[in-house]
């Protein structure tokens with residue numbers, strides 16, 4: 344991966360929609376196929392020239408991590424992160440409504456969740472489990488702090504407002520989504536219409552393979 348791309352690997356941390364680190368993430372590193380890394384580098388060069396950097400939240404995701412999401416979804420009693428990540432969508436609908444997939448493109452190694460940061464990047468702070476939660480679709484200043492551009496919602500906001508072209512997203516927020524979209528499309532990526540942050544390389548290296556090796560530096564050496 345281009346070392347200038349900022350990495351905030353959320354599923355290694357408890358700051359995600361489940362509130363715990365996800366199974367299979369043993370290191371906070373972004374793993375993708377070589378083809379994806381090359382395409383991402385092209386996009387990053389173009390963004391850097393305009394004063395922005397890409398920031399990735401999730402990259403390759405092992406099937407065991409997806410299985411963790413599925414087990415979590417089967418437990419209606421655990422809604423500890425609802426107020427931030429899915430305040431007005433029923434937990435039971437998150438898979439049905441397309442916000443999480445039982446077979447994810449992330450497991451094929453050519454899909455990423457990412458955003459844009461204006462340079463120089465401002466510092467961020469970690470999430471402390473148990474702290475009060477703010478809705479991911481409120482005004483940017485009221486959301487959990489993130490040094491990225493205002494995209495109208497936070498990352499992993501499971502809500503129709505996160506649909507990339509939702510007509511209620513206007514002005515700067517819409518312009519920011521389109522800046523990300525156009526830059527990534529020019530580099531060969533395709534957006535998932537339900538999530539402004541989710542992109543897949545069109546010419547996937549492994550279009551039919553769902554990998555399950557853990558996210559770790561050791562995996563990087565072996566694959």
Ligand SMILES: C[C@@H](N)C(=O)N[C@H](C)C(=O)O
Nearest residue numbers: 441442443444447448449
């Ligand atoms: C969970 C979210 N970050 C995501 O990636 N959703 C898509 C639909 C997926 O699970 O592949």
Ligand SMILES: [Zn+2]
Nearest residue numbers: 455456541542
């Ligand atoms: Zn994604």
